[in-house]
Amino acid sequence: MPAVARSVATGRPVTLATVLDGPAPRGAALAVRPRADGSGDERVPPAVRAAAPFGALPCPAGGGSDGDGAADGTGTDGPAGGSDADGPAGGSDADGPAGGSDVDGPAEGSGTGTDGPADATGTDGPAEGTGTGTDGPAGGTGADGPGCAVFGSLGVAGVDRAVVADVCGGAARGFTGQRHYGPGGERCADDVTVFLHSFAPPPRMLIFGAVDYAAAVARVGAFLGYRVTVCDARPDFAAPRRFPGDVEVVVDWPHRYLSGTTTDEHTVVCVLTHDPKFDVPLLEEALRRPAAYIGAMGSRRTHEDRLERLREAGVPESGLSRLRSPVGLDLGARTPEEVAVSVAAEIVAVRRGGSGAPLTSRSGTIHPR
Numbered sequence: 001m002p003a004v005a006r007s008v009a010t011g012r013p014v015t016l017a018t019v020l021d022g023p024a025p026r027g028a029a030l031a032v033r034p035r036a037d038g039s040g041d042e043r044v045p046p047a048v049r050a051a052a053p054f055g056a057l058p059c060p061a062g063g064g065s066d067g068d069g070a071a072d073g074t075g076t077d078g079p080a081g082g083s084d085a086d087g088p089a090g091g092s093d094a095d096g097p098a099g100g101s102d103v104d105g106p107a108e109g110s111g112t113g114t115d116g117p118a119d120a121t122g123t124d125g126p127a128e129g130t131g132t133g134t135d136g137p138a139g140g141t142g143a144d145g146p147g148c149a150v151f152g153s154l155g156v157a158g159v160d161r162a163v164v165a166d167v168c169g170g171a172a173r174g175f176t177g178q179r180h181y182g183p184g185g186e187r188c189a190d191d192v193t194v195f196l197h198s199f200a201p202p203p204r205m206l207i208f209g210a211v212d213y214a215a216a217v218a219r220v221g222a223f224l225g226y227r228v229t230v231c232d233a234r235p236d237f238a239a240p241r242r243f244p245g246d247v248e249v250v251v252d253w254p255h256r257y258l259s260g261t262t263t264d265e266h267t268v269v270c271v272l273t274h275d276p277k278f279d280v281p282l283l284e285e286a287l288r289r290p291a292a293y294i295g296a297m298g299s300r301r302t303h304e305d306r307l308e309r310l311r312e313a314g315v316p317e318s319g320l321s322r323l324r325s326p327v328g329l330d331l332g333a334r335t336p337e338e339v340a341v342s343v344a345a346e347i348v349a350v351r352r353g354g355s356g357a358p359l360t361s362r363s364g365t366i367h368p369r
Helices: 002-009 115-121 157-169 212-223 253-260 274-285 299-312 335-351
Strands: 015-019 031-033 150-151 177-181 191-197 204-208 226-234 249-250 268-271 291-296
Touching: 002 015, 002 031, 002 150, 002 191, 015 157, 031 157, 150 157, 150 274, 157 177, 157 191, 177 226, 204 212, 204 253, 212 226, 212 268, 212 335, 226 253, 253 274, 274 291, 291 335
Parallel strands: 204 226, 204 268, 226 249, 268 291
Antiparallel strands: 015 031, 015 191, 031 150, 177 191
């Protein structure tokens, strides 16, 4: 399906649903993609707009579960009920680049070919209206769903609504595996078997300050599966030759670059500039944005001075509480490489909910279920 191919090529998350069995056209496909601006499409097909409520039908009183857990939130499949990944992979079952593309940035809002205007209307270009002729519940563009654009159809309006509600609403976002629905979209039935295949782009790591430590942090970040960008306003520092080949290097004022790029709840921000004229405006911007981790390098004296400057700039205490500084775990690190391991260890601990304590000091299971 062109919508899926374009989403993967531009590094945007998308879920492809395909009918495997049941009273629906076998092989029929539907793609659900979060909209770049987070809004739904105003041109909802009449067949979907007329359905009330939007989404899958609940089980009747006393009804059972289809055993999948995720579909109704009451099953016992654990992580499959929400996001099968614990961290930045955007809800995908893959923690790194395997789930998506290595491309982002400007393509996020524009796409390729005819995909730009389509994002404003929810139709993914003329190609989506061709093919089988069942490209959406309305028989055409198939753009619906709160905060999502939808392409194609599974051939049964109730199942379409159920899948869109589960993927776009979060119950099956990022999930890869089978789901079962009734012909009217009932979650407690198993008449129609649908296979969901979710693709997610790698999470971003934004490193500000192209110092020696940055090169080491960039290498570790890429190893962990992040798509790494290093930004510095000083051209002599932000020289691509100083960094691994798969790391994007940008020459720009850090706060200006950050204000013009995309972050989400999986993004990692590492501030290594160690200079108030860069740090303060950059952190003002960062602490207003979604991010999984915001860390800044510096001594404790530098940290206290930075906090005072940020307070004077109007950053509230709730924002300051998100800042991890001095950055990293206490490993006794000295070299750039050791510091990079310390920073990476803290990022993993935040991502996975770890304590950072030695395992020998703890009892019980190593990996809580």
